[in-house]
Amino acid sequence: MTHISVGDAPRTAADWRGYLVEYGGMYVRTANEYVRPRLTAEQIESHWLGAEPADEQTIGATEQRLGIRFPPSLRAFLTVTDGWHGVGGWVHEVSPCAEIDWLRNTCTGTDLIEVYAEVEVEEGELNELLALFRRALAVADGEDLWLLDPTKTHPDGEWAAYVFAPKYGEAEEYPSFAELFHASKALMIRIAESEN
Incomplete structure (x- = not known):
């Protein structure tokens, strides 16, 4: 399933700075009894x-190791924070950067x-997920994975982004890393509302 742009996703480093503080605040406020103990004071x-x-x-060395240039929204994100806990x-x-690698x-x-x-x-038939796994860059993990597809580049330089749920064997497509990150915020809010 492909998702359209939601418009509020961050693009620049300045966008990411404010967005991540807001995102972190939402994460802290909605943390349940399993998540809260993992958060530091x-x-x-x-x-x-x-x-x-x-x-x-660091970003350049990682890109050189992988043989690519990161899409703009991931690159901007990394200039603000080299990783993010609590998605x-x-x-x-x-x-x-040190842990971003080809999924394969x-x-x-x-x-x-x-x-x-x-x-x-x-x-006896070609499996689209298998092809994605062989070419995708893994940028986030947990029970689900976030993957970026360098073969599906948009005019703005962004790569198609996927959240893959191994439990269900399904991958949902988003226009960019930023859109995928933003969709995780909406999911966080829905889960928190369903638990209340």
Whole structure:
């Protein structure tokens, strides 16, 4: 399923700074009895669930290691915080530069590719998820994964972004990393409302 732009997603580093404090505040306010114990007193007070910004050298070295240039919204995000703990839904954290990698190079990715390759052989038809797993960049994980597809680039330089739920074997597509992050905020609010 493809989602259209919601318009409020951050784009620039300045956008991300304000957005992440607001996002962190929402995360802290909606934290349930399982999440709250994992938050530090400083995170609860500051609403900042991120790290220090990644400098240009760190971002550039990561891009060189991966052989790509990050899409604009991810790049801007990393200049504000090198990773983010506490994401709405079933993602635990957005990875710092040192941990961003091609899904195929991760243990989770290797397992997914193996399972979906077996399904493809048994069913005798091309599996779109398998193709995505082989080419996607993994940028966040938890029970679900956030993946970026470098083969699906939009005119603004953004890559298609996906949240993949292994439990259901489904991937939802968004126009960019920023749109996916923003959708996680809406999901966080819906989950909090359903628990009250």
